[in-house]
Structure formats: structure tokens, C-alpha cells
Amino acid sequence: xxxxxxxxxxxxxxxxxxxxxxxxxxxxxxxxxxxxxxxxxxxxxxxxxxxxxxxxxxxxxxxxxxxxxxxxxxxxxxxxxxxxxxxxxxxxxxxxxxxxxxxxxxxxxxxxxxxxxxxxxxxxxxxxxxxxxxxxxxxxxxxxxxxxxxxxxxxxxxxxxxxxxxxxxxxxxxxxxxxxxxxxxxxxxxxxxxxxxxxxxxxxx
Ligand code: SAM
Numbered sequence: 001x002x003x004x005x006x007x008x009x010x011x012x013x014x015x016x017x018x019x020x021x022x023x024x025x026x027x028x029x030x031x032x033x034x035x036x037x038x039x040x041x042x043x044x045x046x047x048x049x050x051x052x053x054x055x056x057x058x059x060x061x062x063x064x065x066x067x068x069x070x071x072x073x074x075x076x077x078x079x080x081x082x083x084x085x086x087x088x089x090x091x092x093x094x095x096x097x098x099x100x101x102x103x104x105x106x107x108x109x110x111x112x113x114x115x116x117x118x119x120x121x122x123x124x125x126x127x128x129x130x131x132x133x134x135x136x137x138x139x140x141x142x143x144x145x146x147x148x149x150x151x152x153x154x155x156x157x158x159x160x161x162x163x164x165x166x167x168x169x170x171x172x173x174x175x176x177x178x179x180x181x182x183x184x185x186x187x188x189x190x191x192x193x194x195x196x197x198x199x200x201x202x203x204x205x
Contacts, residue, residue, distance in 0.1 A: 001025070001038040006058040013062045019088035020058060025051075028079040028109055047099050049194055051079040052141060056191060063162045063175050063188060064137040066090050071132070073154070075125030075196070076141035080106030083118050086139070093118045094132055096125035098197060126198035128154040135159060143171040143193035148200030152176060152183060164193045168202060 002020050011017065026037035028051055033043050042050040052060075061082070066072070069091040074083055077097035083106065086093045095118060097103040103122045110118050121129070125140070126148045133154035140151070140163035147163060155161055155178040164171035173188040195202045 001040075001054050002058075005040045005055050009055055011055075011058045011062050015066070015068075015089055016058055016062045016085075019061070019085050020054065022088055023081065023084045024113070025054070025081055027113065028081040028084070028106075045079045045102065047102055049078055049099065049102060051081050052193070057082050057085060059173065059189060060139050060141070060162050061085055061089065063173070064139060064160050066137060070136040071134075073125075073129055073133075073135045073138045073151075074141065075128075075139070075151075077103055077106045077120050078141065080110045080118075080120075082139070082141055083120070084110060084113065084115055087115045087118050090137070091117065094129055094135075095120045096123050096129060098122065098124060124198035124201075126150070126196055126200035130154060138162070140164065140196060141193065142196035142201070143168065143191075144196040144201050146200070147174065147176055147185075148196075150200065152178065162188075164191050168195050 026034040029037050042053045045051050066089040071092045072090045074095040077095040083095045100122050107120050128150040134156035136159045138161040143164040159178045161176040165174045173191050175186045177184040
């Protein structure tokens with residue numbers, strides 16, 4: 001998976017490649033889908049949600065430029081797979097999921113695999129997690145109509161936010177760099193994510 005789908009498409013960050021080689025993706029999906037876990041595609045995880053395509057996990061993770069030791073916030077825990085990849089690369093990972101059943105399952109999977117540097121909570125991640133902010137990196141794994149202002153506020157200066165922004169059906173992955181006097185923004189690649197539902201996301205189911 002890493003060689004064919006990630007390295008070959010130009011992801012060169014060796015720490016990201018190593019982390020993705022290490023995390024057993026098949027343990028983050030339903031056992032009936034385990035045989036498809038390393039395919040070049042997102043897969044259903046229940047509740048109408050998905051585990052993201054491996055390549056997209058790699059692009060988003062590489063865009064965070066993690067060196068080790070950072071405090072990272074993830075919005076959209078889903079299966080917990082992206083959180084595990086982040087946990088291999090950063091110091092402490094905070095992850096928010098709005099659907100309790102997914103948060104519970106991800107928590108169990110991460111605990112069984114020994115990831116004790118991931119803290120999950122149920123809630124609206126579009127509001128961020130002010131009690132444990134600021135973060136050096138924030139990744140949103142659901143598509144948003146705009147960049148949620150609380151997430152920018154909870155980034156420390158020099159911090160990176162990676163988020164798909166666009167319509168409910170197609171988005172562009174955006175990287176926001178927090179500076180002393182504002183932000184720099186850069187568009188990375190087209191993508192399609194399930195919707196970010198919440199105060200600073202899409203309204204309703
Ligand atoms: N990162 C996940 C993984 O590795 O499996 C994939 C996440 S899935 C593409 C998007 C997730 O975002 C869904 O589980 C969905 O319930 C969640 N979500 C949507 N809106 C949210 C919000 N406002 N706060 C927290 N989670 C949200």
C-alpha cells in the first residue's frame with residue numbers, strides 16, 4: 001500500500017511513510033472488510049461514515065510537517081486510523097468525533113493497539129477543543145464550507161491547519177499557516193470527504 005499508493009504518488013516524508021507501514025489498517029475496519037483495508041479507496045465504517053483513502057491520509061499527514069513531540073488536534077476520529085498515524089509522529093493527539101458509537105469503537109481499537117497518547121472526546125469539532133489548546137497542528141478529516149475560525153484561533157503561531165474546504169460534494173485540501181499577524185493559505189489537492197456537521201460546518205444531518 002505505502003509503496004504503490006503513497007510513495008509512487010510523490011509523498012517523500014520518510015517519517016510519514018514509516019508510520020503508515022507500522023499502523024495495521026485492517027484492524028480499523030469491520031472484519032468483513034479487512035481483506036480490502038489496503039485498497040486504494042475509502043471504506044465504510046458504519047453510521048454513513050468512511051475511513052479515508054490511504055493516499056489522502058498520507059497527503060494530509062505530510063502537510064502537517066510533524067517533527068515529533070507536537071500537540072495535534074484531529075477533527076473526525078472515525079475509525080481512529082488517522083489518529084494512530086498521528087500518534088506515531090507526534091507527542092499528544094487529541095481527537096473529536098461527533099458520533100458516539102464511532103468514538104467508542106475507535107477508543108477501543110487504539111487502546112488495544114497500545115496508543116496511550118491519543119485522547120478522544122465526543123462533540124462538535126468545528127468548535128475545536130479550547131480547554132487543551134493551543135495546538136501545533138490541526139487536521140480536519142471532514143469537508144467544511146469554510147475554515148472554522150475557532151480552529152485558527154486554537155493554532156499556535158507557526159502552527160499548521162489542514163482542512164478540506166468546498167461544497168458537500170467536492171473540496172480542495174487547504175493548508176493554513178498561523179502567523180503573528182494573520183494566516184497564509186495554500187491549496188494542495190482536490191478531494192471528496194463526508195461533511196463536517198456542526199456550528200462551523202454544514203447544518204443538520
Ligand atoms: N479520520 C477518520 C479515520 O481515520 O477513520 C476518517 C474520518 S471520516 C472521513 C469523517 C468523520 O468526521 C466521521 O466519522 C464524522 O462523523 C466526523 N465528523 C463530521 N462532523 C464532525 C464534527 N463537527 N465534529 C467531529 N467529528 C465530525
